[in-house]
Amino acid sequence: MADQIGLQCTECKRRNYVTTVNKKKQQKKLEKKKYCKWCKAHTLHKETK
8 A cells, every 4th residue: 555755855845756655544744854956955855736
């Protein structure tokens, strides 16, 4: 029951990563601090469709 989601940078609004999330266990939107190659820094990435 894992769904594929994209992670979008909060600074430049580009989708950089794709991951899977179990929607039955994870109710809130996923937020992770990841490296953005366009910003050249570690920024917060939020879940998108």
